[in-house]
Amino acid sequence: MKNLRNWLTTSEISKIFKVNVSTIKRWIDKGFFRVSVTSGGHRRVDPKDFKAFIAKYPKLAGNSYVIKKIIKGKELNKKALNWQNYYIYLYSNSSLNVQNKLEEMFLLNVSVVDILQNVVAPTLVHIGKLWQKGKISIYDEHRMTFLLRMDLLGLEKLISGRIGFGSPTAVLGCVAGDNHEIPLLMLHLLLKQQGYRTVILGINNPASEIIHASRKEYASLICLTQTFSKIRLDSYFDKVYKYAKSSKVWLASGGAGWPITLRKSKKGYRYFDSLSEFNKFSKKLGKPV
Numbered sequence: 008m009k010n011l012r013n014w015l016t017t018s019e020i021s022k023i024f025k026v027n028v029s030t031i032k033r034w035i036d037k038g039f040f041r042v043s044v045t046s047g048g049h050r051r052v053d054p055k056d057f058k059a060f061i062a063k064y065p066k067l068a069g070n071s072y073v074i075k076k077i078i079k080g081k082e083l084n085k086k087a088l089n090w091q092n093y094y095i096y097l098y099s100n101s102s103l104n105v106q107n108k109l110e111e112m113f114l115l116n117v118s119v120v121d122i123l124q125n126v127v128a129p130t131l132v133h134i135g136k137l138w139q140k141g142k143i144s145i146y147d148e149h150r151m152t153f154l155l156r157m158d159l160l161g162l163e164k165l166i167s168g169r170i171g172f173g174s175p176t177a178v179l180g181c182v183a184g185d186n187h188e189i190p191l192l193m194l195h196l197l198l199k200q201q202g203y204r205t206v207i208l209g210i211n212n213p214a215s216e217i218i219h220a221s222r223k224e225y226a227s228l229i230c231l232t233q234t235f236s237k238i239r240l241d242s243y244f245d246k247v248y249k250y251a252k253s254s255k256v257w258l259a260s261g262g263a264g265w266p267i268t269l270r271k272s273k274k275g276y277r278y279f280d281s282l283s284e285f286n287k288f289s290k291k292l293g294k295p296v
């Protein structure tokens with residue numbers, strides 16, 4: 008039996024060309040690519056044929072840097088998952104000449120949760136430490152985290168959300184006084200991949216708006232995040248929790264700034280300090296259509 012480890016899936020190719028998987032299957036039927044079938048019955052495309060196809064139709068190959076990587080070999084290389092390298096990339100790219108490093112990792116078969124937990128989160132913590140110690144300027148912190156947000160949006164486009172009638176809805180928001188929106192984007196990526204429809208309320212939300220949005224959007228999950236805020240959260244939390252409990256809506260919270268006193272689980276509520284834990288939890292909550 009052939010070793011198909013480096014061969015490409017139809018879904019990977021469809022993402023590169025930004026077309027439907029059915030289009031790629033048609034291209035295969037037309038004989039553009041040689042395929043082998045896995046023991047599970049899935050088609051895999053020969054990287055050599057893929058390379059020849061790119062050479063023949065270069066205009067289709069918009070993401071040429073990704074393609075170069077893929078045809079070099081699809082092994083999950085350790086470098087891809089190294090947050091230090093990602094930090095260096097952010098630090099040394101001063102313009103928005105975005106290279107979509109996270110997208111590249113995804114196409115090298117690194118899972119979204121690994122990218123977020125093991126690359127994005129430690130990079131942000133590191134940036135925070137350097138900024139606090141005065142080792143990087145505010146300007147550096149701002150431009151790096153902006154570039155990172157652009158990168159997350161690039162990755163977002165590659166995640167195929169299976170949203171339809173009956174998909175569970177999650178409302179995501181930063182608590183009052185908190186302006187750190189990146190965790191919301193991270194939560195969105197995980198939930199989108201699981202088939203959730205997300206409603207992102209952004210920064211600095213009063214409890215009443217979280218409740219209003221959840222009611223209006225028929226949410227089955229509310230995610231509150233607090234990275235930093237000076238506002239006391241006890242009565243804020245009580246208000247949202249009361250609504251969630253009476254409406255049978257799940258409530259999840261997280262972030263380094265979330266008060267220690269509000270971290271204990273109770274009926275319908277959980278606090279998370281890790282996105283991989285949350286990923287497992289939210290998978291069980293709602294079955295996507």
Ligand code: B12
Pocket residue numbers: 124127128129131132133134135136138139149152184185186187188189190193194230231232233234235236259260261262263264278279280281282285
């Ligand atoms: C980027 C950034 C900013 C940007 C935000 C840009 C944006 N649009 O988002 C800007 C420049 C605006 C900013 C402003 C400020 N910031 Co700031 N910021 C950061 C930085 C570098 C990254 C923040 C981030 O996104 N973290 C994301 C992850 C890494 O955060 P996490 O809280 O650990 O959460 C993890 C889990 O808990 C989970 N999670 C988080 N939320 C949730 C929610 C749910 C439901 C679940 C399931 C999971 C989950 O996911 C994360 C990944 O594992 C941090 C450094 C750091 N350590 O985070 C400083 C940091 C948070 N900021 C800090 C400070 C002081 C400020 C300012 C007060 C600065 C100032 N003087 O103006 C303001 C406050 C503004 C405000 N009121 O919110 C301090 C806070 C220190 C403290 N706790 O006392 C930090 C730690 C930097 C530092 N070391 O000094 N900041």
